[in-house]
Amino acid sequence: MHTNTSTLMIAALLAGAGSFASAETVSVTIENTLQGENFFFTPVWIAAHNGGFDTFDTGMAAFNFPGLTDLAENGNASPLGEAFALSAAGTAGGVDTVIDSANGSSPPFSPGESVTASFDVGDASVNRFFSFASMVVPSNDLFFGNDNPSAHELFDAMGNFNGPATIEIFGSDILDNGTEVNSATNDAAFSTNDGQSLPEIGVIDPFFSGPEDEAYLESFFGSTTNDGSTINAAFGPDDLVARITITPAPSGTLLLAGAGLLAARRRRG
Numbered sequence: 001m002h003t004n005t006s007t008l009m010i011a012a013l014l015a016g017a018g019s020f021a022s023a024e025t026v027s028v029t030i031e032n033t034l035q036g037e038n039f040f041f042t043p044v045w046i047a048a049h050n051g052g053f054d055t056f057d058t059g060m061a062a063f064n065f066p067g068l069t070d071l072a073e074n075g076n077a078s079p080l081g082e083a084f085a086l087s088a089a090g091t092a093g094g095v096d097t098v099i100d101s102a103n104g105s106s107p108p109f110s111p112g113e114s115v116t117a118s119f120d121v122g123d124a125s126v127n128r129f130f131s132f133a134s135m136v137v138p139s140n141d142l143f144f145g146n147d148n149p150s151a152h153e154l155f156d157a158m159g160n161f162n163g164p165a166t167i168e169i170f171g172s173d174i175l176d177n178g179t180e181v182n183s184a185t186n187d188a189a190f191s192t193n194d195g196q197s198l199p200e201i202g203v204i205d206p207f208f209s210g211p212e213d214e215a216y217l218e219s220f221f222g223s224t225t226n227d228g229s230t231i232n233a234a235f236g237p238d239d240l241v242a243r244i245t246i247t248p249a250p251s252g253t254l255l256l257a258g259a260g261l262l263a264a265r266r267r268r269g
């Protein structure tokens with residue numbers, strides 16, 4: 001009788017371990033690597049998917065990518081999340097979330113700030129690829145993200161973690177959404193400067209393409225963000241703006257607890 005009970009418990013544990021292994025939780029650390037009174041960025045949208053969700057393509061108009069302009073102009077990631085949920089990758093089980101700062105201030109990721117959060121990617125053998133996007137603030141429509149949906153392969157086809165993974169975003173990786181004229185005095189998001197936004201009909205392009213771009217960032221010097229911080233420094237093309245680090249989260253606790261329970265039961269028997 002004892003043997004049958006133990007056998008059933010072992011079978012149940014192994015079945016549970018199998019279902020647990022189909023999912024994976026990782027730790028995601030977001031860092032603003034700038035220093036001093038430099039630029040911020042908004043809560044970071046992240047997703048794990050099958051490689052089928054294209055957040056954007058450089059050289060194409062932003063209207064081709066639902067939700068992107070809301071993020072690039074206002075830091076609002078909700079429409080992008082909705083577009084992801086309706087996409088083929090989203091309906092195939094892809095998962096997404098937004099990582100905010102610990103204090104929830106606006107804008108949140110100030111120079112030097114770092115936040116770590118757990119992210120359940122679901123089935124790691126399916127949701128193998130990682131995507132991200134965030135707005136640079138203050139600005140009119142500058143953002144960063146990955147335009148290649150399969151660039152960051154966190155897991156192999158068997159669901160084994162390929163990391164730890166480190167993604168570094170330099171100034172040269174910052175993009176212009178091409179939907180609002182760059183002007184510090186014309187309704188730049190998260191800035192206290194007044195003015196009316198000026199629509200622009202353009203395409204998504206790398207930001208640093210001419211000397212006027214550095215001058216645009218410097219034109220924010222002396223301005224304040226919504227939380228009262230002052231901008232008095234600017235990043236250049238070669239400066240590291242942000243870093244995303246993905247590592248395995250601690251696992252196996254449930255299985256170890258079950259094994260301990262079995263040992264205790266055998267000792268009592």
